[in-house]
Amino acid sequence: MTAPLRIAIAGLGTVGAGVIRLLEENGALVEARAGRSIVVSAVSARDRSRERGVDLSQITWCDDMAAMAARDDVDVVVELVGGSDGPALALARGALGAGKGLVTANKAMIAHHGQELAERAEESGAPLRFEAAVAGGIPVIQGLHGGASANQIERVYGILNGTSNYILTAMEATGADFGETLAEAQRLGFAEADPAFDIDGVDAAHKLAILAALSFGTRIDFGNVEVEGIRRVRAADIAQADALGFVVRLIGVADIEGEPQSPRLLQRVRPCLIAKTHPLASIDGPTNAVVAEGDFVGRLLFQGPGAGAGPTASAVVADLIGIARGDRSPAFALPAARLRTLDKADSGARTGRTYLRFTVADRPGVLAELTAAMRDADVSIESLIQQGEAEEGGAVLVSMVTHQGPVRCVREAIALLDGSPILADTPLVMPILGTS
């Protein structure tokens, strides 16, 4: 049996404590599968006195987190502090710079600094792993890195934020509106006190940028993710979608488009309509799911718990087992220098079907103005419903679904209506997944 793999854990929130508990409870199994034991040499967190339900008595406590990177009794640093910069990034740089492996659950840090960290890891020959950063316990990073690695991945997409999915599926089940459902989700612990990162799509965008880099062999490019969250989705939109055979889900999609000699990268997080028969339509509550479409394998789907102490600890320790077995392959499956920089695709160049919802004044001529704008922008309407009941202020909702057509035309129609006195609100535009 080889020498133990010695780790230091930075951050002892629920995930950090979960990792220690997992290594306690499943230690013998982990040792057998890894071919060597995994031992915690050192830990660091803000509050030493907090009760965490795990035994820290045999582990060195470090007040100076950054100093853990230099310890002789540490082979791998596990970073569970969070935040794209600050102490987490300093620790990550320090660990890789000192030739230590780095395992992290920090999607923001990888989304912003993944390329730099991958380069540092390669320079020092140390492994960098982040299974827990995407989709919690689902081994989708390993799936793309290993299981699907013989394929050109053509598209990767999925439900990447459990809070948003919980809210949308709860709205679907109860008919309640967004604000009310968010409050209930916060009460039940499915949404943070400050839910902005989740419901505004930023968390999903971090994960999507990581999946895209790994899938397409591109440099991570979080800045070019188009992001729109779920705040503006209303109960009426979900009811409307339902009547048309769709559900509403927050979906991250990435693919490569354009000519092979000038490929462009599309990354988009938006609420979308999905046909009820699509595998993602049945993903309820805080579950995550990722679909990867490969040129040889076809469509793979990975589904499971997207967050939580147990699932996230499972992903962190899976990375540690891989490192213990000797895996030193590059973080993004290709050498960092070979990762391509692609221009951002113009999503307007695509064709697809689109759902549009307008909040309009309830008076004569409104539908004529809306439909004239569609006609003038060359948008063909498949179905249109004006809701019977008036909203606050006497406004009514008009929803429509377009035929397959250029997304650019839909934008043009919206632009034609910009500033029109008939609109009480900015129109809500949702792509229909699988058509664009």
Add this chain to the structure above:
Amino acid sequence: MTAPLRIAIAGLGTVGAGVIRLLEENGALVEARAGRSIVVSAVSARDRSRERGVDLSQITWCDDMAAMAARDDVDVVVELVGGSDGPALALARGALGAGKGLVTANKAMIAHHGQELAERAEESGAPLRFEAAVAGGIPVIQGLHGGASANQIERVYGILNGTSNYILTAMEATGADFGETLAEAQRLGFAEADPAFDIDGVDAAHKLAILAALSFGTRIDFGNVEVEGIRRVRAADIAQADALGFVVRLIGVADIEGEPQSPRLLQRVRPCLIAKTHPLASIDGPTNAVVAEGDFVGRLLFQGPGAGAGPTASAVVADLIGIARGDRSPAFALPAARLRTLDKADSGARTGRTYLRFTVADRPGVLAELTAAMRDADVSIESLIQQGEAEEGGAVLVSMVTHQGPVRCVREAIALLDGSPILADTPLVMPILGTS
């Protein structure tokens, strides 16, 4: 860049040709991800003259397949011949004995000889991999071997045979009976001319035995899989299940039961009823899906194409990429000597809900006799339907669903009815998934 990984391919059917085509088309990508190129040194198949749509001109053709194991220009043998014994097994033994790696898609061989081959691989320090043997292109072997490896797996189950799933979902869609649907599936290429391995559950049992060994760290034990196929499922059963909120699927389930000090292994392939809300209920056509439940991660689901040249080649080359990267971990994730031998669990000791269907004579007193047998065996009936229309010979169908209760009691009730003149046919018994 390290020296190429040199492989020999035995068997050039659709999968073997698919592997060569994949290495041609995605060769640069595979090389970048593997850190070295993968080159085909030698091939062997029965018929040299057959047109396979791939260029073999630069590859050595071996008439003697077994001799490939001894070639100096081969690091890994890819066995795609099939059959649990015979030339495939001889080649596998020869390759591992000579210290070559072995990658195989041969579920029958692994189900029967996996333990022996894993031991041989460890003796010689050579890797043994079989991603393509289970669920085609779905990277579930890697998922259990790596991504879920920090967990005690508590249960593994899924839809493991595409032909059976195609037939059951087609029966569901059309209302047609089994024989007719099988003939149509054969015409469309979804079922073999001799479909016995698929529809009688043997193929699914091979895969289940492999999943169980990997999940539970047990010695592979194909002989103790309880197997029942789908031949006896009738259109009326599917209609009946539908009315009760279920679909019928051929499911392989494995779990550990009994006291921790005397664990027993249950492995069962049977047509089952599944609630329409269960993730497996929406798996249509030839798709495969595997669920693994881990103590920390919870429920993971892997879904994708269960067969075909492209998906299977994808799995084979994923194994080769892993080997090229240097992965030498044990085939079943634990050293072969540490794999446990467990006794077979008595599935009668479980509790659950059960669907039963009787073909009975249409005359007075029949229902009284059926229900009396249930009462005498202590089986509590939740719902019972006697179908209106008479079958051939004047028989009618009586379907019932039991309340949660000991499976043993259901068996006892069936035994009480054994030989009764009211039965025109052996009763069909289907467990309800998730309840037992």
